[in-house]
Amino acid sequence: MKFKAGDQVILTTDKGKSWLIKLQLGENFSCHLGSISHDNIIGKCPGDSWTTPKGTKIFFFYPTLNDFLFKLTRRTQIVYPKDIGAMLCYGDIRSGMTVLESGVGSGALTMFLLNAVGTSGMLVSVETRKEFVELALNNVKKFFDPIPKQWNLVVGNIENIAFNYCFDRVVLDLPEPWKAVPNVSKIIKPGGIIVSLSPQITQLQWTARELKKHGFRFLQIFEILKRDWHIDDRRSRPADRMIAHTGFLLFGRKVNLPSD
Numbered sequence: 368m369k370f371k372a373g374d375q376v377i378l379t380t381d382k383g384k385s386w387l388i389k390l391q392l393g394e395n396f397s398c399h400l401g402s403i404s405h406d407n408i409i410g411k412c413p414g415d416s417w418t419t420p421k422g423t424k425i426f427f428f429y430p431t432l433n434d435f436l437f438k439l440t441r442r443t444q445i446v447y448p449k450d451i452g453a454m455l456c457y458g459d460i461r462s463g464m465t466v467l468e469s470g471v472g473s474g475a476l477t478m479f480l481l482n483a484v485g486t487s488g489m490l491v492s493v494e495t496r497k498e499f500v501e502l503a504l505n506n507v508k509k510f511f512d513p514i515p516k517q518w519n520l521v522v523g524n525i526e527n528i529a530f531n532y533c534f535d536r537v538v539l540d541l542p543e544p545w546k547a548v549p550n551v552s553k554i555i556k557p558g559g560i561i562v563s564l565s566p567q568i569t570q571l572q573w574t575a576r577e578l579k580k581h582g583f584r585f586l587q588i589f590e591i592l593k594r595d596w597h598i599d600d601r602r603s604r605p606a607d608r609m610i611a612h613t614g615f616l617l618f619g620r621k622v623n624l625p626s627d
């Protein structure tokens with residue numbers, strides 16, 4: 368589909384440098400490599416390119432969710448794609464589900480959860496700090512304009528917030544997730560899955576202990592390591608550097624026990 372005014376487009380070089388723009392008639396895109404009028408991008412197709420005066424090819428694409436994630440305004444640590452992939456897969460977060468998320472922070476994970484539950488599902492996101500609610504709202508609005516109808520963003524504390532219905536899945540990215548467990552255990556459906564991400568393993572140790580006390584079983588705790596490779600005519604070896612640590616993931620399932 369050809370680009371038109373109002374579309375968001377990602378401009379990217381072979382080396383991975385990229386810029387996200389919204390096409391507007393009469394506007395210019397400028398970077399250290401040169402400048403191009405938006406009018407010259409309008410009418411082009413995804414995968415087309417522009418060769419800058421310095422000879423660099425810049426390709427045009429519709430942005431992916433990953434592109435959005437790396438371009439959003441961040442004022443908190445965000446969840447990285449390698450962890451999001453595992454959270455969605457092992458947390459079994461799918462279209463049509465009712466999912467509770469807390470905290471919201473910059474809204475990076477929120478975008479993927481909204482996409483996963485789709486228009487037939489519902490995402491409720493709970494965040495204590497109003498400024499992060501605003502930030503996440505602006506980030507989601509920028510990329511998903513209009514704001515998805517399946518999203519309910521609430522200022523509140525996950526440790527005591529009440530709902531008159533229960534959730535299929537609960538996803539936590541909190542500094543003290545263990546404190547949320549007693550409340551979460553009341554608002555997750557039997558058989559529901561909890562997912563929690565924490566940078567320190569002690570956080571998960573305390574969370575796991577609390578989960579067992581509140582009727583969660585089948586706990587799995589692991590981390591995802593992603594190592595990039597250089598493959599070309601001269602090289603086929605791992606990259607020198609990697610993001611070695613982001614967080615540890617925990618998954619658990621709510622069961623019905625007589626003592627619960």
Ligand SMILES: C[S@@+](CC[C@H](N)C(=O)[O-])C[C@H]1O[C@@H](n2cnc3c(N)ncnc32)[C@H](O)[C@@H]1O
Pocket residue numbers: 443444445446469470471472473474475476477493494495496499523524525526540541542543
């Ligand atoms: C690491 S950030 C979340 C980042 C987010 N997942 C993202 O990808 O952008 C943690 C958030 O949890 C919020 N938070 C901390 N304690 C909370 C609580 N008890 N209830 C709700 N939100 C809380 C913080 O204000 C902060 O915004």
